[in-house]
Amino acid sequence: MGRIVVIGGSYGEITMIGAPALAANAALRSGAGLVQLMVPADIRSAVATLSPCSTIRILPTTAVDVFGAVEDYHTDGVVLGPGLVTSLSGDVLIDFLGRFNGPVVACCVPVMATPSRRPSHMPVAIVAGTPGRNVSR
Numbered sequence: 001m002g003r004i005v006v007i008g009g010s011y012g013e014i015t016m017i018g019a020p021a022l023a024a025n026a027a028l029r030s031g032a033g034l035v036q037l038m039v040p041a042d043i044r045s046a047v048a049t050l051s052p053c054s055t056i057r058i059l060p061t062t063a064v065d066v067f068g069a070v071e072d073y074h075t076d077g078v079v080l081g082p083g084l085v086t087s088l089s090g091d092v093l094i095d096f097l098g099r100f101n102g103p104v105v106a107c108c109v110p111v112m113a114t115p116s117r118r119p120s121h122m123p124v125a126i127v128a129g130t131p132g133r134n135v136s137r
Contacts, residue, residue, distance in 0.1 A: 002076030004032045007059065007066065008083045008107075009039035009047060016083030017043045021050035023082040023107065028053055036073050038066070040087050059087055063095030070100060077103040 004027045008020035017039075024035045035054040039047050048056045057073075060066045066088070070078060078100060080093070088096075097104065 002032065003034045003036070003074055004077050004079060005036050005038060005070050005073055005075045006054075006079040006082065007038045007088075008079070008081055009037075009043050009059070010083055010085040010087045011040045011042035012086060014085045015043065016085055017046045017050065019083030019107075021047050021054075023079050024051040024054040027079065036075075038069060061088070061092070063092045063099065066092070066096045067099040070096075075102060077105070079105045079107065081107040 004024075006020050006024045006027065008016070008023065010016045020037055020039055024037050027035045035051075036057055037047055037051060037054050038057045038059040041058045044056050044058060048054075057069060060069055080097075
């Protein structure tokens with residue numbers, strides 16, 4: 001399956017370390033050759049402990065920098081959003097998705113549940129929700 005980047009996690013009032021680590025571990029168990037996690041600097045060590053077979057990179061804060069990091073890794077696909085509560089704005093996510101042309105699995109990213117906000121080159125997005133949230137396929 002190649003190289004996968006998991007963009008997720010958050011730190012602050014709501015801290016999410018488990019979701020991106022679980023997504024990375026799932027990608028490895030599903031056959032990905034290499035997995036890189038992009039998470040906020042403050043949770044980097046904790047996420048690395050939970051997903052020791054993945055490489056860890058500090059999550060950039062702009063779409064251009066996120067895209068550059070994904071391109072530098074020669075990514076085959078992106079898992080976007082596990083635990084990404086407040087780390088990136090919806091506008092940054094949409095801008096990133098407008099630049100990235102590979103497959104994306106979006107998990108709990110509310111902006112992706114609005115078809116009018118999805119980039120036109122992305123005909124299919126998988127948005128996994130939690131109870132009480134909108135789910136789009």
